[in-house]
Amino acid sequence: Mxxxxxxxxxxxxxxxxxxxxxxx
Amino acid sequence: MDTHYVPxxxxxxxxxxxxxxxxxxSYTGAIVSFSEDEKAEVMDCLKRAGITELDSDxxxxxxxxxxxxxxxxxxxxxxxxxxxxxxxxxxxxxxxxVTEACNFRCTYCYExxxxxxxxxxVVNGVKALVKDRAGTLxxxxxxxxxxxxxxxxxxxxxxxxxxxxxxxENQIQYxxxxxTNGYFLTKETFEKLLSWNVRQFMVTIDGVGKxxxxxxxxxxxxxxxDQIIENLRAVKECSADxxxxxxxxFDQENIKEVSNLIACLKDHFAHDKRFGLFFHPxxxxxxxxxxxxxxxxxxxxxxxxxxxxxxxxDEGLGMSSLIxxxxxxTASVCYxxxxxxxxxxxxxxxxxxxxxxDEEINKVGKLHExxxxxxxxxxxxxxxxxxxxxxxxxxxxxxxxxCQGNHCPYYRMLTGEKPCPYEKKNIRKVLSLIWKDSLQxx
Numbered sequence: 373m374x375x376x377x378x379x380x381x382x383x384x385x386x387x388x389x390x391x392x393x394x395x396x
Numbered sequence: 397m398d399t400h401y402v403p404x405x406x407x408x409x410x411x412x413x414x415x416x417x418x419x420x421x422s423y424t425g426a427i428v429s430f431s432e433d434e435k436a437e438v439m440d441c442l443k444r445a446g447i448t449e450l451d452s453d454x455x456x457x458x459x460x461x462x463x464x465x466x467x468x469x470x471x472x473x474x475x476x477x478x479x480x481x482x483x484x485x486x487x488x489x490x491x492x493x494v495t496e497a498c499n500f501r502c503t504y505c506y507e508x509x510x511x512x513x514x515x516x517x518v519v520n521g522v523k524a525l526v527k528d529r530a531g532t533l534x535x536x537x538x539x540x541x542x543x544x545x546x547x548x549x550x551x552x553x554x555x556x557x558x559x560x561x562x563x564x565e566n567q568i569q570y571x572x573x574x575x576t577n578g579y580f581l582t583k584e585t586f587e588k589l590l591s592w593n594v595r596q597f598m599v600t601i602d603g604v605g606k607x608x609x610x611x612x613x614x615x616x617x618x619x620x621x622d623q624i625i626e627n628l629r630a631v632k633e634c635s636a637d638x639x640x641x642x643x644x645x646f647d648q649e650n651i652k653e654v655s656n657l658i659a660c661l662k663d664h665f666a667h668d669k670r671f672g673l674f675f676h677p678x679x680x681x682x683x684x685x686x687x688x689x690x691x692x693x694x695x696x697x698x699x700x701x702x703x704x705x706x707x708x709x710d711e712g713l714g715m716s717s718l719i720x721x722x723x724x725x726t727a728s729v730c731y732x733x734x735x736x737x738x739x740x741x742x743x744x745x746x747x748x749x750x751x752x753x754d755e756e757i758n759k760v761g762k763l764h765e766x767x768x769x770x771x772x773x774x775x776x777x778x779x780x781x782x783x784x785x786x787x788x789x790x791x792x793x794x795x796x797x798x799c800q801g802n803h804c805p806y807y808r809m810l811t812g813e814k815p816c817p818y819e820k821k822n823i824r825k826v827l828s829l830i831w832k833d834s835l836q837x838x
Contacts, residue, residue: 373428373429373430373431373434373453373454373457374428374429374834375426375427375428375457375461376418376427376428376429376830376831376834377425377426377427377720378426378461379421379424379425379426379460379461379462380424380425380426380724380725382423382424382425382474382478382725382726382797383477383478383481390676390718390722390803390804390817390818391679391681391751391804391806391807392803392804392807392815392816392817392818393679393694393807393811393813393815394679394680394681394691395506395679395680395681395682395751395752395806395807395810
């Protein structure tokens, strides 16, 4: 068992510009 | 003990190359891998019938990371509460167009470059806005954007000093990122940005030499690849910790040469975890050359993103932190859908989305010099409330806590379709790549 990323408290910004397709 | 534990509705599991498995939960963001020996016990715990005792390390871990939850928990209500927590007012994210001019003319760019440097009264307004909100903020994040933001380093410096000072006086956690074409990102400039708390960087490289210059050239037509690579090699010599995403936009023309680019980047950036790659298909994003772009169809796009990512990981280049980062709860919600996020144009115009600055629906208000905001709340509501609350499919989705149906509200407005992120569409492949990428850290 290896914890790659632990759980965070979900309720507790960053540009992630990744448009999922064409806008036209 | 009377408690009964059932599998979370937000789990995804995938196989690993060593015959083990990797588990992900979109509500807690946890990612845990299990060996071949542990797999049977994990699968037993994840049966719909659930378990009654946390009597082993594996079971305790599954509970601690949210993969199993008490049977009485209303998981959809958890997701709804998370969605509503986006309205907290102690966080603010401002995307500042310090200039709308750019020294590049990328073929797929959607910007018009009509307005130059941010006006002095707008700069005063930004300072006043942050100062006005400082007493109630716990977290301030600034995205330096444009245009090409590094054309206005003196303005970034002036505003950074203001933000750092206000943050220190009010115990606000202050962070910043920059999206730049990389042409002016010399080591000296990079170190200045680091000193102003900019820790996340994104530069796009579309190929080696002329293949990059084909799509990302200067306004006068000149090449940019050599200068960018020279800058990035100098940046790598910095001893500081930072998070640098090299983005690669691919289309039908450069798709066959992406492997050459990966080989080139391997020579410079392999086994340096501060650098990671992010592959993205070129789209028709509203630019003047849209009709001529040799874009890939969505099937090829979906496939190639992860093929290229795997090739990069196999060559010792990391995946961009954006990928696993976007799988955290709320992290795939676009800034355009967040109530506490605004784009501030060079003339003080407030927007939600950075890609459609000319659309009336996107002009949601105005920043005044005294820091006050005149907001059209009807327009704002369109951006903020058109996600999971309008879509029963999104409400039932395993990825709901991460994207909330709001990965790209503009795409939903235009097409009427769910704006599912590429990570979600290929989640099992992404998980296997995260596992593979994690092996390089041990």
